Amino acid sequence: MLDKTGAQSEPHPWVKDDPTAGRFMVSRKAFVDPAILALERQHVFDRSWLYIGHESELPNPNDYLTRSVGGRELIFNRDRTGKFRAFFNTCPHRGAQVVREAKGNAMGFQCFYHGWAFNNNGAFATKIKDGNYPEDFNSDGCANLVEVGRFESYRGFYFVSYWSGIQSLYDYLADARDFMDCIADQSGVGMEIVEGEQAYSMRANWKLLVENSIDGYHAPTTHATYFDYLVKASGGMADMSVMTNADGSNHRSQGLDLGNGHAVVEGLAPWGRPVANWIPAWGEEGKVEIARIRADLEARLGPDRAERIARKSRNLLIFPNLIINDVMAITVRTFYPESPDYMKVNAWAIAPKDETAKMREWRLFNYLEFLGPGGFATPDDNEALEACHKGYKNLIEAGWNDISKGMLRANPFTDDEHQMRAFWREWAKRTRDVAPVEARV
């Protein structure tokens, strides 16, 4: 437990949090121990809201797609009335995966094993000859697809939870909502996931990618070649002049704890932003288009919010495993551990539905200069995370990570580690009371 000053009243086995001394340490065991992963599955993933998909991915009634979410195999779909739904993708009969396509449009689903069929509202839809089952078969719903218990959305982002007792998604998102608004508000008509998925993996613990996704500190070294590209090869950088924030301050960057384990870094950055910070590579045509987008933001949201959305980048963590990074393009990224040393990653681009074809092309070009498994940055992040994971083989002799940077600063910057501490404090809360007694030393 944390007392009012934020200090720990009793030690956590894997997190040392000392705000007075300005030291924050995490045990490297937390990244490699299969028993800790088992605790995480139960007390982190199964007790959180987990991202399943965006409303734009199912534009029409009867659209469906399949997703792995938090270790479950799900169907994310719209039924015949257009209602959004989420089902466990398993036949109530013998358990086979019912839908094996990645996506499609269908009035119903049929399991190929014994032929059980279902309406896309989950209802069992097979006529079975008399005598095979009792007359009241399925009066208890035993032959329907099992629907995910908790399924809610915020600004077009759909989430599921496997814990019936969880608070509403709205409350769970806490102060992260304002940052999701900064993304959803980039279009007056709505945002959409762009066609094309980056489904990849990293041979490292999933929490390393949480940290890395909101880490401003590593950029100049890990991504030296990206910044080299920006300066030498792409035609030059975006406007980095100091701005005045809505509260009258003029800080260029900040890291924030958004509650419930959510966190963000927000600040000025040298890359071009399709919404809406011009770079020389986009030429005069781009300057005109960026000015138009900026004017639309100002008309809809007012000058202060438009300035913030247009010029500042933001790397947002929704606890535990959703990243929405609104940088040189916007990536929506989620990941889940198959084992302590291997995670599956799925990433998409999200963009204003109403942006011009040219701006969409620039956006996707921008995305790939940094993001994804072929970008000039993500592969090096992957290498860094794998290097960390290998380093943890030394944990008996060298057992702790330091996450103290900026801990004594009143208003931490993006290249401090305040935002990571927000994640770890929630993680510590989830794992504290369930840690095995032998670990409490």
Added chain:
Amino acid sequence: MSRPALAVVARAPTRAEVEDLLFDEAMLLDEWKLEEWFALFAPGARYEVPPANAEEGVDSAVSLFYIADDYERLRYRVDRLQDVNAHAEYPHSRCTRLVSNVRILGPRGDGWAVRCAFVTHRSKADVTDVYAGHHLYILTRVGDDLKIARKTTHLDMSSLRPQGRVSIIV
């Protein structure tokens, strides 16, 4: 991007000539001779890798890829891969590229469409990953030399797992 203008109707390549180019390309990449590899491309060329499992014809202007380089960005990709700060490929991985099933599909614009199958093994730090798929090329004449005007690498895999990255030129 403008392709070089052709003064006369260019000589169509034989399959042997195409194979020589593709086998040379594979060897240059295996040996990390990236400047010589880049010289195989015609000015204004494009190099693209759509996501694993993507259908042919997918367009990087409207769809998210792994790599969609114009000539200038490909030039920088080559520079980057020779920089010690390209951490994903430093130290360099060891690679073997097998190119097979080479077919000339026919004339396309001012060049010829070529398809081949590939298997690339990438080995680094005791891990060996395999990439399998097919390359689509548009080859063109620059003078009398056969050059690459466009290369699209289709990864015929359901996802980029467990490889996790396309930090090499596959």
